[in-house]
Amino acid sequence: MARVAVYPGTFDPVTNGHLDVMVRSLRLFDRVYVGVFDNVSKSVLFSNQERVDMIRQATAHLPGLEVETFHSLLVDYAKARGACAIIRGLRAVSDFDYEFQMTLMNRKLDSMTETVFMMPSEEYVYVSSRLIKEVVGLGGRVTGLVPDFVETALMQHLGKRR
16 A cells, blocks of 8 residues: 655745655655645745646656645645645744644544654755745845746746835
C-alpha cells in the first residue's frame, strides 16, 4: 500500500524552502499531494491557478508529486486523498505555536491523520513567502531563494505597484 501525504499551504509564492520540503517529503512518502489552499481570508498576490502553475513548473521533474487546490478543512482534504500524514514546514520556534495549535485541532477532527514536521535545509530557514514579496516589492533581488521564473513573476506583479 502506497504511503500518501499532503503538504498544504498558500505558496504565495512558492520558495526554494517549500521545494526543499517537497523533495525531502518524497523520500518518506510514495505520493505527496501539494494542496494549494484557497484561503479567502488571506490576501494573495498570485491567483490560485498561477500558484498551482508555478509549483507544477518547479516540480515537473518529481514523480509522485501532485499539485492541486483545495477549499475544505485540511483533514477532509487529506482523507479524500487517502493520506496518512500532513506535512508541515517549521523554520523557527516562532512557527511552532501556530503549527502546534493547528496540529491539535486537526487531531481532534481526525485522530487517524498524523502531522509530520520538517525543517527546510539551513540555507532556507529564514525564507518566507511574505519576506520574499517584501524584498522584491522594495526593489531587492531574491535570486537563489525562489525559482528564476518565480522571481520574474514577482518583479512583474510587484513592479506595477511601485
